[in-house]
Amino acid sequence: MVRRKRNWHPKGYYHIIMQGNNRQNIFNGEQDVKEYYRILNFVFDKYPFRLFAYCIMSNHIHLLIQSPVVPLHKIMTPLNRRYSDYYRKLHNYTGQIYENRYFSKEILDSTGLIHVSRYIHRNPIETKTPMVQALEHYPYSSFPTYFHNIKSPYPFLNLQLLPSLMPPGIEKTAQAYAKYCIEQSKEQEVTPTSLNLCDNQ
Numbered sequence: 001m002v003r004r005k006r007n008w009h010p011k012g013y014y015h016i017i018m019q020g021n022n023r024q025n026i027f028n029g030e031q032d033v034k035e036y037y038r039i040l041n042f043v044f045d046k047y048p049f050r051l052f053a054y055c056i057m058s059n060h061i062h063l064l065i066q067s068p069v070v071p072l073h074k075i076m077t078p079l080n081r082r083y084s085d086y087y088r089k090l091h092n093y094t095g096q097i098y099e100n101r102y103f104s105k106e107i108l109d110s111t112g113l114i115h116v117s118r119y120i121h122r123n124p125i126e127t128k129t130p131m132v133q134a135l136e137h138y139p140y141s142s143f144p145t146y147f148h149n150i151k152s153p154y155p156f157l158n159l160q161l162l163p164s165l166m167p168p169g170i171e172k173t174a175q176a177y178a179k180y181c182i183e184q185s186k187e188q189e190v191t192p193t194s195l196n197l198c199d200n201q
Contacts, residue, residue, distance in 0.1 A: 006104055008071045013052070015116045016063040016072070017103040018080065025058045026087060026097050033140050036061075037154065039082045044156040047074050051157050053117040055124070056140040062120040064113070076102050110165040117162050118181045121146075135182060147178040 008014075020026040027033055033056055043049075053064040067075050084097050107113050124131040124138035132138045136147040142157060152159050163177040170176050 006072060007106060008067070008073075010068040011066075013064065013066050013107040013113060014072060015103075015105045015107060015120075016061075016065055016076065018061045018063075018076075019099045019103075020059040021096055021099045023059050023099070024097075026060075026083075027056055027058050027140075028091065030139075032087065032090075035086050036083055039079055039086070040156060041154065042082070043075055043079050046078075049075050049156055051142070051154075052113070052159075052161050053120045054142050054157075055120045055138075057123055062123060064107070064117055064120060072104060113162065114165055114180070121181045136178075143178065143181065146174045146181075149174045 027036070036056060040051075047067070047070045049065055049067045049069075051063060051065050053062070055062045065072070065075070080098060080102065087093060087097050107116055121135060121141060121143040124141065125133075125135060135141075136144045138144070142159075145152065145157070145159060146162070159174060163172050163174050166172050166176055166180065170180065
């Protein structure tokens with residue numbers, strides 16, 4: 001079967017999901033996560049991209065990404081291959097670690113970006129048994145960086161865009177965005193706006 005060609009354009013924002021084969025773990029602790037960060041940096045040096053939200057769970061990964069220079073597959077192929085090679089060697093694992101090729105969906109407006117980023121950040125407490133009692137306690141996510149309003153620890157992590165999209169009446173700050181992720185109710189809706197002018201974020 002011929003694979004469907006992926007949609008991509010330089011100004012696009014995309015929600016990426018990569019899942020372990022048969023939903024098995026692909027991250028077994030801090031060492032694995034650190035290696036994933038190292039590979040992200042390696043790929044970024046070759047093909048610059050921007051992450052706005054991420055969450056690394058035990059058996060899957062969420063990325064909210066923009067790749068303004070090269071198509072997404074130029075980012076995801078070496079990222080997935082290098083991590084897979086690392087994982088198989090370290091854990092003496094045979095076979096593929098991923099269930100399928102990565103899921104990718106374009107986010108078309110500010111409403112989508114805020115909602116998808118909130119979904120990504122809430123993953124650790126939305127599991128059947130919450131992994132942490134508070135989102136800021138989960139270390140393998142971009143959420144604590146927003147919550148504590150600290151400088152981005154990685155060159156690929158952009159912390160300006162999401163707070164700038166907060167709806168009227170809410171401060172456009174990292175702390176306000178973090179509170180929104182924690183407390184957002186159906187009454188707090190984001191007004192959709194075009195993302196075509198977000199290139200300078």
